[in-house]
Amino acid sequence: MDKIRIRGGIPLKGSVRVHGAKNAVLPLMAAAILAEDACVLHNVPCLHDVFTMDKLLSCTGLVIDFTGRYMTLDPANINTPEAPYEWVRKMRASFFVLGPLLARFGRARVSLPGGCAIGTRPVDIHIKGLEALGAKITIEDGYVVAEGPLHGGDYTLDFPSVGATENLMMAACRGKNFTRIMNAAREPEIEDLARFLNAMGAQISGAGTDMICVAGVDTLHGAEHVVLPDRIEAGTFLIAGVATGGDVTVLNANPEHLSGLSEKLREAGALVEVHGGHVRAAAPDGIKGVDITTLVYPGFATDLQAQMMALLTCASGVSRIKETVFENRFMQAAELTRMGADIDLDGNTVIVRGVPALSGAPVMASDLRASAALVIAGLMAKRGETAISRVYHIDRGYERIEERFASLGADIERVRE
Ligand code: EPZ
Numbered sequence: 001m002d003k004i005r006i007r008g009g010i011p012l013k014g015s016v017r018v019h020g021a022k023n024a025v026l027p028l029m030a031a032a033i034l035a036e037d038a039c040v041l042h043n044v045p046c047l048h049d050v051f052t053m054d055k056l057l058s059c060t061g062l063v064i065d066f067t068g069r070y071m072t073l074d075p076a077n078i079n080t081p082e083a084p085y086e087w088v089r090k091m092r093a094s095f096f097v098l099g100p101l102l103a104r105f106g107r108a109r110v111s112l113p114g115g116c117a118i119g120t121r122p123v124d125i126h127i128k129g130l131e132a133l134g135a136k137i138t139i140e141d142g143y144v145v146a147e148g149p150l151h152g153g154d155y156t157l158d159f160p161s162v163g164a165t166e167n168l169m170m171a172a173c174r175g176k177n178f179t180r181i182m183n184a185a186r187e188p189e190i191e192d193l194a195r196f197l198n199a200m201g202a203q204i205s206g207a208g209t210d211m212i213c214v215a216g217v218d219t220l221h222g223a224e225h226v227v228l229p230d231r232i233e234a235g236t237f238l239i240a241g242v243a244t245g246g247d248v249t250v251l252n253a254n255p256e257h258l259s260g261l262s263e264k265l266r267e268a269g270a271l272v273e274v275h276g277g278h279v280r281a282a283a284p285d286g287i288k289g290v291d292i293t294t295l296v297y298p299g300f301a302t303d304l305q306a307q308m309m310a311l312l313t314c315a316s317g318v319s320r321i322k323e324t325v326f327e328n329r330f331m332q333a334a335e336l337t338r339m340g341a342d343i344d345l346d347g348n349t350v351i352v353r354g355v356p357a358l359s360g361a362p363v364m365a366s367d368l369r370a371s372a373a374l375v376i377a378g379l380m381a382k383r384g385e386t387a388i389s390r391v392y393h394i395d396r397g398y399e400r401i402e403e404r405f406a407s408l409g410a411d412i413e414r415v416r417e
Helices: 022-034 048-058 092-105 124-132 162-171 188-199 231-243 255-267 302-312 332-338 368-380 401-406
Strands: 002-007 013-016 039-042 063-067 070-074 107-111 136-140 143-147 153-156 178-182 203-205 211-215 224-226 247-250 271-275 278-282 291-293 318-322 342-346 349-353 362-364 385-389 411-416
Touching: 002 368, 022 039, 022 048, 022 070, 022 092, 022 162, 022 188, 022 231, 048 063, 048 092, 092 107, 092 124, 092 143, 092 162, 124 136, 124 153, 124 162, 162 178, 162 188, 162 211, 188 203, 188 224, 231 247, 231 255, 231 278, 231 302, 231 368, 255 271, 255 278, 302 318, 302 332, 302 349, 302 368, 332 342, 332 362, 332 368, 362 368, 368 385, 368 401, 368 411, 401 411
Parallel strands: 013 247, 039 224, 153 178, 291 318, 362 385
Antiparallel strands: 002 385, 002 411, 039 070, 063 070, 107 143, 136 143, 178 211, 203 211, 247 278, 271 278, 318 349, 342 349
């Protein structure tokens, strides 16, 4: 098991390019199930979750070749509308294959995803949505067994679930039906998926708004697509720049996708500048505490909550962070406290009282974004060394994170145990 060792207190300086978005590429890979011929994805990030999706899709017969950041997905031999537990349990996003498998084959058998560190993460909205579109669904031995055909129709999501919106949008693409998905999630990754599906010949409009319309078509052909930049990776680097009193520029971010973060960093007293696709954040004089409530897009992203908590541990004053999207996403709080932070938990809200400095300590990663928070805390620590174990959590969503931060001046290394 690898560990990441950090000796903090060094202001990060410089610029970095972010990779393709993890939360875009995973549904894009699933969407290739719908095509009659090969698809090509560019700017694919080299992440553990991408390898897991590769293995899962290979179980259906989809043939994937992934070299560098270039991926071909060939559905010529796709023949098994199944997603086995061994892969689905590793990664909840595996469940996004249900909609495309059902649309292509008229039936599908996909394992129910287990819960994970940040919550039980049910799939009731996915299932109720597919049933509203005509699917007959039973739960058998821990698997969702779905039968078509889908007849389309209107469905209003109880909650604007990103995955449910993507599953339903993909399910509705093929077949002679018209579907309206209301109270849809509006995340940029959904727009990216719709662009790819439309390039394949789908008829989707409204992606990025809360009402998505899909006119089903008989078949979809292959298409090429460039995965959009990862707004959460970009936000992680900008937060780290501010947290270390440095000056960091992300060269290929989409500023519109970072507006919630930019406004919050400015409110805390950081300098945030946008020049075209470059976003710069700096805070040479430190920051003050702010209140944050995580919301669905375009509100403050839940996937940046943990990173902001690390930043706010050394703000001047008190901060309140309210997590409204997931039920248990404060896993980083206990480890940050071990590094000297002053954090009180109260249900879905935490109170963070700024302290002068953190101290390095041995800590354990628990989930992807909590792990990123621990890296930021290690970079902030003015004394001692931070050793983060279970870094496989980080590798799920960040490519060689230690090299990226080292390029910004951090004293950080990965050690193999
Ligand atoms: C996606 O997860 C992202 N993952 C998550 O990123 C992200 O945090 C989340 O959207 C919210 O933005 C991918 O895109 C691969 P949801 P998803 O369905 O689709 C509840 C990361 O760190 N819910 O929008 O699983 C659910 O329990 C990951 O990169 C139901 O109750 O999230 C949660 O409380 C973490 N029933 C809330 O909705 C359902 O059927 C939001 O979940 C579905 C969801």
